[in-house]
Amino acid sequence: MAEKARQVKDFSFMQSTVYIEDILNHRANDGTEVTLQGWLYHKRSSGKLLFLLVRDGTGIMQCTLFKPSLDAKTVEAAEGLSQEASLTITGTVHKDDRAPGGYELQVSGVTPMGSSVDYPITPKEHGPEFLMDYRHLWLRSKNQHAILRIRHTIIKAIRDFFDNRGFTLVDTPIFTPAACEGTSTLFETDYFDTKAYLTQSGQLYAEAGAMAFGKAYCFGPTFRAEKSKTRRHLTEFWMVEPEVAFADLADNMVLAEQFLEYIVQTVLKDRAEELTTLERDTTKLENVKAPFPRVHYDEAVKILKEAGLPFEYGNDFGAPDETAISEKFDRPVIIHHYPSAVKSFYMKRDPGEPDKALAMDILAPEGYGEIVGGSQREDDYEVLLARIKEHKLPAEAFDWYLDLRRYGTVPHSGFGLGVERTVAWICGLQHVRETIPFARMIHRLKP
C-alpha cells in the first residue's frame, strides 16, 4: 500500500486537490484537513446534522455538517446544493464506521460552483430507454463507472497481450473502397464524388500488416448497417484483429484461447471491486483457462440433434443453437471446420475436407454467443481470385489484396474479437448498449 501511495504521489499533477480515492486508500491521514472538488451525489439531513455525499469520479465521500457549529453562510450554501451540483468542500478527515467507506469529512467550508436544477436521474429506478436518452449523465452513476472501468481494463489487457508478444499495431483505415467480406450491409458515404464505405473489418489490411511485420494487430471501431435490434448488436463497435504469418488454424486457436484467458484473468485480478458492484458471479469467469474445448462442426451438429433442436446440416448456427452448444461446457468453446459455403471468401478450405473452411468461432459461456471469429486465410492466388469471383465481388477492388498472394505468400491466420460482447459477458450484462460510453444502434444516434 505504501508503495502504491508513493507511486500516486509521484504522478500527481493537481497541486491543490486531494482525491477521494486517496482518502479511502489511507493516503490521507486521519485528522488532516483536505479540500475536495466534486459533485453532490446525494444529500440527507437529520435535524441539525447534514450529510453530503460527494463524488469526484474516484469515489464517494460522506461529508458531515453539524449546523450549530458552522456559520450561517456555510450552512445555507450546503443546504442549497442539489443533486449533481459541483462544489469545493473543505474539512477534516475522520475515521468513522458509520460512514460508507469508513471515512468521512467533517466540513468546515463549502463553496458551490455550478448549480444543478432538476437533475433528471434520481436515486430510484429508471427504464433503459430513459437512461439511454440521458447517457451523458448516466455515466456518472456507480454501475456505469464499474462497467466502463472494466472496459478500460479489457482494452488495456488486449493491448498488453499483443504488445508483450511482439505484435505490431497496424491501424487500418475506416474509409474503405469496397466491402471487406461482401456480406454485411455497409454505411455509405460520399467521398469527393465517389463512394466510400465505413469499414466492417480491418482484417484484410491486417493481413498486409502480418506480411510486413510477421505478427500484427489492428484495433478500432467497425461499422455494420444491418437493422439489427437485439441485445448483442451495435451499429458501431470496437474490434481487435490479430493476424499472424505462418500460423495455421491450430496456432490460431491457441493464440485465441490464451488471449481470452489473459483478458478474463486480468479483469478478475484488477477489477474485483467493480465485479462485486455489478454482482457478477465470478466463479464462472475463474474457469476461463486454456485449453478450451475444441468442437468440430459435425460434433456441434450432433449436440444440437441430441438437444432436440431443429437444425439443418450445412447451415450456420443461430443464436439459440449457440446457447445450446455453449451450455455443454464450463468455459468458452471453440467450434471449427464450418461449412465453407456459410463462411467468407477469404477463408482457406481444408484440403482433407474440401467442403469445410479452416474457420473457428469461439462461443462465450452463459449464452453470450460468438465473441471471436477467425480462420486460416486462403493463401493461393488462383484459388483466392476464383473465390472472389464466386462471391461476385469486384475483383479490381481486391487487386492489392491479391498482391499479398502474388509476392511471397505464406500460410497465415487471424481472428477478430468484439470488445462490447466481451465486456457484456465479463460484466454479466443483459445488453451491449451499456458496454460502450455512447452506444450507436439503429434507433439511437444521440447523445
Place this chain on the structure above:
RNA sequence: UGCUCAGUAGCUCAAUGGUAGAGCGAUCGGCUGUUAACCGAUAGGUUGUAGGUUCGAGCCCUACCUGAGCAGCCA
C-alpha cells in the same frame, strides 16, 4: 424486414367499461448519525396521435406514430 409486447404525473408503475391513483423526485416543515433515511404537508395529468363502438373509453375496435424484446445478419 417479420413475429410478439408496450406507450397513464419529471421517473417507476396501478386503476372489472362507471369520480385518474401510489411510491420516488421537486417544494415547504420536523428530527444531533443519516446509509435509496424517516415523519407531515403542497404542487404536479389533453392517459402517444386520429377516428370509431357505447348512456359512458386509460380500458373495446381500426389506422398511424414511437420504442422494446426475439429472429435474421454478425463481433
